[in-house]
Amino acid sequence: MTQTIDTSIYAAVTEAIQSEAQRILAAGEVTAVVGYAAARRKGSAQPIVITAAADAQKLIFTPACVNNLAVYLTKAKKEIPKSGRIGIVVKGCDLKALVGLMGESQLKREQLYLIGVPCAGVLASTIQPDTGLTADSIAPKCRECDARLPQGCDFVPAGQPVTPELEKKYASEIARLEALTPQERWAYWKEQFSKCIKCYACRQVCPFCFCEQCLCDRNKPQMVDTTPRPAGNTAWHIVRAMHLAGRCAGCAECERVCPMDIPLNLLNRKMAKELKELYAYEAGFQVNDNGPLNSYTEKDDQSFIK
């Protein structure tokens, strides 16, 4: 018998989101609301952008609302925030990504109307969307979530999500890998990276991969092989993890969209852990102008330097 997770507040949350979206659209406070709507498969959800108050009842929140909607405000969608103030439905993890983007001057707080969601967890990527939320079907990121109630939003529906203490899968997997020898770790990652087909879904879905031209797409000089072969794959994943170090908000979208099931978020979590230990930095709800890797102190550790 697997432990079920209480998602009874989601009905009230859905209603609150609908009425709030209706209100802000009708009052003209925002020009559009980015949220989740029911999709065609039973129980599934998909992102939706609504611009009319009458469409507000399309919005839902269920355990199938897995996407990080922050990605709809950057990158290819850069013109959207310019069209006026945008309402956006955010879970705690998505809000951390938005806060990171604000810290990097990609978004302005006053351009956004944040509708926070008290979130008890969402489904893992491999689970059918009409499944109930249990300790087995919950996404790994939700097992170690510390942001169930988003803070600093313009509107948060009432409700206190309750989630039992679950085994922290990322933390235990990182600990397992750290305990291996370097050769074993290399063998592990070699196998994982060899699965990569270089579809760049991880890059496409990441709110922080917003460079106009990615270093890995450049060919003068070509720093990373673009072919889906082991050398280029390994370089790509190392570069990706390095470029997200100190920025990644831990939304685990990279891992969710990976068609080859590479544990991408492990690398990001590992870097987050190291940066927390080294520079006491953690992604949170507070906008920081400087992340750990674009600031410094004169007393930083340099025991590894001769």
Place this chain on the structure above:
Amino acid sequence: MHSEKPKHDFEPKIIAFVCTWCTYAGADLAGTSRMQYPANVRVLKFPCTGRIDPVFILKAFQQGADGVLVSGCHPGDCHYIAGNFHARRRFAAFRKLLEFVGVDLERLQFSWVSAAEGGKWVEVVTDLTEKVRNMGPMTEFKELALEEQWSGAINTEELKEAFNQI
């Protein structure tokens, strides 16, 4: 004139990424002072350690380096005020990442060598060369480059089953 050069079975390739203001000048000083140091090191000059992208180190390993040295000005001496402070954090993080992926960090050396420290340059380069020589060639990244994703051989159960169903 020159002392007898010892014969070794393995001569490691060491790539040194150095900053032009301190370590390059330090290496130059070692040269003009006629100090001997291993010729295994290939020096690449950069404006600042802050310019040295971790991807350069990856690229060096992929292209056949057995060891990599990154060297620049002492903290506080940076020509660009804070380049080496930023580099210090970046490389601290990059080391942790490489370690997690399974690269032996003994092959990657960071150092501060000022323009006056010709002797320290000789010492750092000699130490790293000897250390890497004892470790043998770096094979991990080279093997990756030689490896095809799928050799075309039907050598797993899954592939055999799929092949029989055609």
